[in-house]
Amino acid sequence: MAPREYGQYDGVTRALELVGERWALLIVRDLLVGPRRNGELAAGLPRIPSNILAARLKELQAAGIIRRVPRSRVIIYELTPYGRELEPIVLSLSAWGFKALGDPREEQVITPDSMTMALRSAFRAQVAASFPATAYAARLGPAELLIRVDGPSLEVARGDGPADLAFAAGTDIRRVLSGELAPERAIADGVVEVIRGPGVLLDRFAETFHLAA
Template sequence: MAAREYGQYCGITRALELIGERWALLLVRDLLVGPRRYSELAAGLPRIPTNILAARLKELQDAGILRRAPRSRVIVYELTPYGRELEPVVLALGAWGFKAMGDPRDEQIITPDSMTMALRTAFRPLVAADLPATVYATRLGPAELLVRVDGAALAVTRGDGPADLTFAAGPGIRRLISGELAPDRAIATGVVEVLHGRGELLDRFASTFHLAAA
C-alpha cells in the first residue's frame, strides 16, 4: 500500500491511496500496453529516479495491481486482472487531459507506449465499424507504430510493416486528432508527411481517431 493516507472512508480516497503517488499511474499506463521488464519501464519514464521506480513497483505489487512474472528467463512486470480494470480510467483521464495539453515544451518527449495509449484513447470504434479495414504505419517522433483497424477492433504494435498509409508527424498531430486542422491542411502545411499510400486515407485516420479539444 502507498505511504500516503487521507483518513477518509471513500472509494475515491482508497483509489488515490493505491495509485495516486507520483509516477504510479504512468507505470499503469505503460503496462496497459503490455508486460515490461524493469529496464523497459525505466526507459519509458526517463525522469523517474531508480529508487522511486522500485518503490512504486513494490507498492503496486503489494496492492495487487501488478505482479512479477518470469518470461523467457527474465522477470517482467504485468498488470493483474484487478490492475487491468484501470484501463477505462486511464483512457478517460487521457481524454480529459488532452483538452489542456496545448503545444509541447522542448523537454517533453513522446514514447511508443504513451503514443499507443493516446491512439487507444482517441479511437472511435463506432465510426471505425463502418469503414474499410485499414493499416497505418505511423512515425510519431521517435515512436514507430503499426496501427491496424478492422471494424471496431484496434491493434497497435511497435515497428514497421506493410500498410495502406505510411505517414510521419510530430506533436502537431494533436491538431489533426482534435479536428483543429483538416487532413488536407495537415499535409499541405507539413504537419503530416505522407510517405506511402494515398493521402486521402488520412481523412479516414482523422475520422477514426478523434478527441475533442477544449
C-alpha cells in the same frame, strides 16, 4: 517511504492511496500496453529515478495491481486482473487531459506506449466499423507504430510493416486528432508527411481517431 494516507474512508480516497503517488499511474498506463521488464519501464519513463521506480513497483505489487512474472529467464511486470480494471479509467483520463494539453514544452517527448494509449483513447469504434479494414504505419516523433483497424477492432504494435498509409508527424498530430487542423491542410503545411500510400487516407485516420480539444 509508505504510500500517502488521507485519513478519509471512501473509494476515491482509497484509489488515490493506491495509484495516486507520483509516476504510479504512468507505470499502469505503460503496462496496459503490455508486460514490461524493469529496464523497459525505465526507458519509457526517462525521467523517473531508479529508486522511485523500484518503490512504485513494490507498492503496486503490494496493492495487487501488478505482479512479477518470470519469463525466459528474466522478470517482467504485468497487470493483474484487478489492475486491468484501471484501463477505462486511464483512457478517460487521457481524453480528459487532452483538452488541456496545449503546446509541448521543449523537454517533453512522445513515447511508443504513451502514443499507443492516446490512440486507444481517441479510437471511435463505431466510426471505424463503417470503413474497410485499414493499416497505418505512423512515425510519431521517435515512436514507430503499426496501427491496424478492422471494423470496431484496434491493434497497435511497435515497429513498421505493410500499411495502406505510412506517415510521419510530430507533436502537432494532436491538432489533427482534435479536428483543429484538417488532414489535407496538415499535409500541405508539412505537419504530416505522407511516406507512402494515398494521402486521402489521412481523412479516414482523422475520422477514426478523434479527441475533443
